[in-house]
Amino acid sequence: MKVLAYPRQIFISSKVYLQYRDVYLRYTHVRELIEHDRAEYCSALVQQMIFLMIPYENLVDKFYIFILPDGTKSCGIPLHATLPSKVHTKGTAEIHYDGAVSMWVNKIVAYPSDEYINARSLSGDRVPRRVFTVTPIQHFPRCDFFWGKDLNHAVFVVVKNIRNNARAAPDYQNPKNYLSLLEFLHLSDRDELSTAVAELKCRWR
């Protein structure tokens, strides 16, 4: 699997980010695609991750909860960012840039991993979607926080409503399948990354 990975420095210094962007805009994105195993063990690289959260209708404080096959509960789908390809890899999100040398992304197509495809909702139904298409207007690379043993994943949280999508299944229309992040943080058996996201995004006041 090939994933998007970037030099660590661009995430931790806005000056370097701007310099990188100036250079980046002159070239295509192809050079950031790198084999996952290689990126995983390269300390100079940070992999772009997307954490896709699905809010209930326009209520951005209630999110769809996934119960994974091992019983772990998650408030979103973690995905490695990659570029569009004819062969779609599970566990990745294909980032569609606005243009060959643009940093703006206008579409993300997410292919959840098997554990999310086989997940159940809070009401016990199977999660009915294998592909999610969301249309954020964001520039990438982006990072809300670093994650992983060597902090080698730049996690960016994308909150996108799929409820109004005509293909959305009834399961996503059931408000019982959604919880606030405060409620999620008080569930048992939470996924570790979901907990970190919820701690960052949860507002108790």
Place this chain on the structure above:
Amino acid sequence: MPMALIFEPVKLAYYKSKLHIVAPVELSTIRAPVYDLKIDILFGICDSILGFTDAALGLNKQPVYPIVSLPFYYIDFFVADILSAYWLSGRGASKKNISEHANTVDEIALYKLYPDIAERCNVDTASIPPSYFHHYFFDCAAFYVFSNLYFRICSRTGCPYSHDAVERIRIGVQASGFTCNFLSLSTKEAIYAVCTTSSTNKLFPQSYLEEHPEYFLEISRSELPFFTRPTLRWFWSKL
């Protein structure tokens, strides 16, 4: 009511899908998950944050503080409750419009629980609406801690106290992105964070910071990802 309880950190309990302030009298009986209220204070400067040495803070907990995290005691709550009433009334808020801001949740007003203290402090509790606990309470409480901390740092370091900068923050406290809040499960803390960015250099003049490295140090953005505290993560992602 035992006076000692007012020197306990304010507790928030999770029930009915919300966090509620626990009244001191309920402390021993509450069965829900409980969190200590902490006020995190962070001073941002451009692409970095202003850290303090222990000589500047005198807390004797760690050599350097990238963020100042202070417990908020019931006695602080009491004082902030009263002060915020004066601050809001100073802004022309009438009883009527304060009531409009009042929360419907069963929050507590400590001046009711400790009428004897209120009396000794000459607080005119009759002038405070019954459901005074308003939307801005936590902002006012955070500002109260912030202003005391700033005064403490200035006293210890000799940095000139900028009354104007503090006053500007107080006036803007209800409208600005001055505060945020988080829940830290690992430390069992409900964090209310205060963050200054554009006003940091008005509070601590750059020339003074440079002249006193024994008290102040700049912590670059590149070092922040190594901290897991939600407040620092949030601030980092905003930079």
